[in-house]
Amino acid sequence: MTDSMSSLASSLANKRILLGVTGSIAAYKSAELVRRLSEAGATVQVVMTEAAQAFVTPFTLQTLSGRAVHTALMDADAEATMGHIEQARWADLIIVAPASANFIAKLVQGQADDLLSAICLASEAPLAVAPAMNRQMWAHEATQANVATLVERGAKLFGPAAGEQACGEVGPGRMLEPDQIVAMSAALFDTGLLAGRRVLITAGPTQEDIDPVRYISNRSSGKMGFSIATAAAEAGAQVTLVSGPVALATPERVTRVDVRSAEEMLAAVAANLDGQEIVIAAAAVADYRPLQVATHKIKKQAGSAQLSLEQTPDILATIAADKGDLFVVGFAAETERLEENARLKLEKKSLDMIAANRVGSERGGFDSSENALKLLWQEGGVELPMLPKEKLARALVQIVAERFDAKDSTKNS
Numbered sequence: 001m002t003d004s005m006s007s008l009a010s011s012l013a014n015k016r017i018l019l020g021v022t023g024s025i026a027a028y029k030s031a032e033l034v035r036r037l038s039e040a041g042a043t044v045q046v047v048m049t050e051a052a053q054a055f056v057t058p059f060t061l062q063t064l065s066g067r068a069v070h071t072a073l074m075d076a077d078a079e080a081t082m083g084h085i086e087q088a089r090w091a092d093l094i095i096v097a098p099a100s101a102n103f104i105a106k107l108v109q110g111q112a113d114d115l116l117s118a119i120c121l122a123s124e125a126p127l128a129v130a131p132a133m134n135r136q137m138w139a140h141e142a143t144q145a146n147v148a149t150l151v152e153r154g155a156k157l158f159g160p161a162a163g164e165q166a167c168g169e170v171g172p173g174r175m176l177e178p179d180q181i182v183a184m185s186a187a188l189f190d191t192g193l194l195a196g197r198r199v200l201i202t203a204g205p206t207q208e209d210i211d212p213v214r215y216i217s218n219r220s221s222g223k224m225g226f227s228i229a230t231a232a233a234e235a236g237a238q239v240t241l242v243s244g245p246v247a248l249a250t251p252e253r254v255t256r257v258d259v260r261s262a263e264e265m266l267a268a269v270a271a272n273l274d275g276q277e278i279v280i281a282a283a284a285v286a287d288y289r290p291l292q293v294a295t296h297k298i299k300k301q302a303g304s305a306q307l308s309l310e311q312t313p314d315i316l317a318t319i320a321a322d323k324g325d326l327f328v329v330g331f332a333a334e335t336e337r338l339e340e341n342a343r344l345k346l347e348k349k350s351l352d353m354i355a356a357n358r359v360g361s362e363r364g365g366f367d368s369s370e371n372a373l374k375l376l377w378q379e380g381g382v383e384l385p386m387l388p389k390e391k392l393a394r395a396l397v398q399i400v401a402e403r404f405d406a407k408d409s410t411k412n413s
């Protein structure tokens, strides 16, 4: 891969790609495509139509993807483990490569009589099709009309290329090479919505020492903040991530500053605030810390023990108090009266936006791979449903970019 391709491909790290393989001789290239997507860091789930299995075996693609290939809609075992609706929700992107003329026609008609077409119909994920067929089939007005309809509905068209075809003819209809499909897929995640913007994000918990071996902390895993950092970097921002202690790898193209306590987080944020345009505070900062940190390990004594606490500095309120043109987004973690409590924080801390999430319930919130958010601002808000945190973060970044642009244009008008 060239340098520019490998940097594009980095946007595929941790992405969930559902690769649909349909009946075309170009299906042999799918094996290489699975390998390339996996090398770029994506998790690849292959779904094959019956016709595709005449050209390449599920076993080959299973071996390369490391995941069982799904082929049938009415398969009780497969539906029990990961049903078609779940697969539709799972995907960050669906790529149909190769896409035969027949499968493209099925997509246009909204058919759902096999697993792949049912998934495509049930999914909100972006859809990319890489056609592969004989040049006459491609040129036929029925195919051209079908492709135009798909594009009009928002599908991305990858190719086809022109050249020598398996049937011996020469012309357009060849599937793009796997490297080209990987680069075009990666580019779909690089939205450019925050191109050139400087964004500071806080994530994870803080640890407030009691003595040399004990501390007060919370269950934040950092996943929400790290997903936002990834999404902001993919949107073209220059991202600084100030993180409490978490067990997560630093997202690509993100500058990370590690801290432990609220005091350290405040100092790191202050040291990195100059020149920032957007701050997103997803960290679960401890509200209280021990009044005194014992120099030696506190000994166990008979009876109960008391710990005197004092408030930590409020990092978000400190930033927002003097924010100028800075666009400040806070989080609100609430167990009750979600919107009411979040709106109070929005007002009290003079924020541009607050992302309210319910915590302490069965799904979402702390240390979960999914979450739901209510985004609120002075004049309105929008609700984002329960989604994997990576997807939720992309939706959040899109709305932050829109609100930031609106504020920016009001300022400049």
Ligand code: PMT
Pocket (backbone or CB within 6 Å): 202, 204, 205, 219, 220, 221, 222, 223, 224, 225, 262, 281, 282, 283, 284, 285, 286, 287, 312, 313, 314, 315, 316, 317, 329, 330, 331, 332, 333, 334, 345, 357, 359, 365, 366, 367, 368
């Ligand atoms: O990390 P995960 O496991 O993925 O979980 C994600 C999350 C639940 C931690 C995240 O979605 C979230 O809600 N983060 C904010 C948690 C929190 O501290 O909420 P709060 O309502 O107590 O605080 C309100 C805001 O003030 C937050 O933006 C917080 O970062 C900030 N704050 C709070 C206290 C303090 N001393 N300084 C602050 O800056």
